Amino acid sequence: MMKKLIRLMSVLTVATLAACSSLAPQQPSQGTGVNAQNAIQRTGKFALLVFDKTQDKNTDSVQGNFLWNGVGENVVLDLSSPLGQTLARVEVLPGYSKLTRSSGEVFEAPNPDALVAQVIGQEIPVSGLRYWIKGQKIPNQPLIEESHDNAGKLTSFKQAGWDVTMSDYDSIGPTKFNLIRNQTTERIKIRLIVQ
Numbered sequence: 001m002m003k004k005l006i007r008l009m010s011v012l013t014v015a016t017l018a019a020c021s022s023l024a025p026q027q028p029s030q031g032t033g034v035n036a037q038n039a040i041q042r043t044g045k046f047a048l049l050v051f052d053k054t055q056d057k058n059t060d061s062v063q064g065n066f067l068w069n070g071v072g073e074n075v076v077l078d079l080s081s082p083l084g085q086t087l088a089r090v091e092v093l094p095g096y097s098k099l100t101r102s103s104g105e106v107f108e109a110p111n112p113d114a115l116v117a118q119v120i121g122q123e124i125p126v127s128g129l130r131y132w133i134k135g136q137k138i139p140n141q142p143l144i145e146e147s148h149d150n151a152g153k154l155t156s157f158k159q160a161g162w163d164v165t166m167s168d169y170d171s172i173g174p175t176k177f178n179l180i181r182n183q184t185t186e187r188i189k190i191r192l193i194v195q
Contacts, residue, residue, distance in 0.1 A: 040172055042068040042133060044194040046079070051187040059186075066192070068133065075130055090115075092130070128160045133192075135166065135173035170194075 043066065050060040064087060067078040075092040090112075091098045097115040099107045109115035112127045128138045135154055137143050144158040149167075153174075156165045162181050166174035175194040180187065 038070075038072045040068070040070040040134065042066075042172070042194050044175075044192060046193075047191045049189045051189070052185065053187065054185050070130065070133075128162065128164075132164055132166065132177065132179075133173055135169060 045063070046066050047063040048061060049058055051057070052059040064082050065080045065084070067080075069076045073092075073094045075090070077090040077092075079087045079089075081087055086102050088102060089100045091100075092112055095110055097109050097112045099115055099119060107115060107119050109118050112129075116126055128141075131138050137154065137157070138159055141159055146157040147155045149155050149169075151169075153169050155167060156163075158164070162179050165178040166176060168175040177190070177192040179190040179192075
């Protein structure tokens with residue numbers, strides 16, 4: 001059971017690029033440069049559900065809160081339990097990604113996708129989240145079955161192995177996300193609600 005929970009948290013932590021712990025959330029840098037103009041902060045709730053196709057049932061689920069701080073290409077994602085206990089932090093810089101669990105255990109890799117593969121032993125592309133959270137597509141990757149709302153904003157598409165639905169845009173991007181990844185033996189569903 002503990003291995004399943006660790007696996008779930010690792011998928012979600014690195015996917016929504018990010019016990020009682022006092023890891024303090026980092027704030028985006030303040031300034032007037034290009035990075036400050038590209039700063040984004042999102043807070044909200046997440047839920048993750050794994051359906052095992054071989055057993056024909058839901059096998060794992062987890063939910064909680066997230067704090068996403070992005071400045072340019074840098075991202076810090078903090079995940080906490082519904083009661084506010086820090087679960088993990090993910091830090092992404094160009095050429096470097098790190099996951100720190102509340103226990104102090106640290107994993108490092110050159111990018112978020114490699115970090116997921118290292119932590120859970122399975123390749124699950126997650127680097128698209130940095131674009132999707134702003135309502136954008138991953139550059140240089142095709143969108144399949146793309147839909148837009150009346151304002152021309154993306155509402156649903158398939159990209160990088162994920163079926164993505166997003167809605168309720170604010171000035172930064174969508175505030176509701178549903179991500180589904182169908183694999184041979186399991187289906188992963190992630191729901192994000194920005195508050």
